[in-house]
Amino acid sequence: MDAALQVFSAHGFRGSTLDQIAINAGLSKPNVLYYFNGKEAIHVALLSDLLDTWLDPLRALNPNGNARDELLAYIRRKLELARNFPRESRLFANEIVQGAPRIENFLKGELRILVDEKAAVIAEWMDAGQIAKLDPFHLIFSIWALTQHYSDFEAQIRFIRADNITDSHDGAQSFVETIFDKILAP
Amino acid sequence: MDAALQVFSAHGFRGSTLDQIAINAGLSKPNVLYYFNGKEAIHVALLSDLLDTWLDPLRALNPNGNARDELLAYIRRKLELARNFPRESRLFANEIVQGAPRIENFLKGELRILVDEKAAVIAEWMDAGQIAKLDPFHLIFSIWALTQHYSDFEAQIRFIRADNITDSHDGAQSFVETIFDKILAP
């Protein structure tokens, strides 16, 4: 699974080969297929394992907590997830950039329900004047965009800042928290 | 070229086939190869045509202008580019998510020089107190992340908001400008 994650996240589904995965896993190609019922099955297994984990940070947003604290904590959880699991983040990014053919049902189902629910919570916080009035959906999208950018587009950041940093996430947490503090201020 | 852009942006380089491109272009496969010297050459031609255009919005940032106005105008140009050329945006996104193997030299060269130059301009604006003091590199990255998100991850936005909107960019301009207005306020 780790070998497959490595390969799929770096080349996308169609760009990856069983050969690469097998070599990466230190196995022969038929031996990989002994454990998984084909290339697609490996990919599905990877995504399935991940989908739930990926929802956790948003799921943990507590409607009864303080709006600003809850949202900043959510942002911190997302940043940590992206930083600790950049390959998983790029596995999703590859899928979505290419039209999300294999996770369409997840996006239209579980994720959508969760986003609708949490957007309503955020809207209430805004109505109550706890945070600035903004489109709650766009606010969620902006959190995703900013937190995942450091993992998904890591190559771009690395090539641009080669001399100055070694980790694309350097300074990201402090920066992202600072700007969302400004954004959310009522 | 348009057929190739369509295919490459939707499937990535390795995920695309000459068959798809040929069918999309209404030509036979050998006829496509009569015009281009191989699959890689088509991809290179597409990227080369695009790289310059992609730098234009940042290049137009005027050091002698008003900081806030210049940055908001830059954001507006980036949003328009992403909205008008989503396939081109995804062509880049595919490349970068997969480690930017074919545009590494562009990122480390032209783009890096331009970003360094404009980051210095932004730093001066900050020192002069025209806008809030932030890391200028992270500020540029955050503009990229937020503007491109609506094109690159369009599928995700569409599946989540299926009933409510038809265009992933709906409300994006007003939202992004609003939050950068808050972010930049000194």
Add this chain to the structure above:
DNA sequence: GTCTATAGAAGGATAGAC
């Protein structure tokens, strides 16, 4: 310039020995 036919390599998957 455009096509059909096909070469040659690579990829997914299976058979069958151990």
Add this chain to the structure above:
DNA sequence: GTCTATCCTTCTATAGAC
């Protein structure tokens, strides 16, 4: 469980007719 050998499909690219 793990391998080698191999089948069959798909893919890039070329040959050569028109």
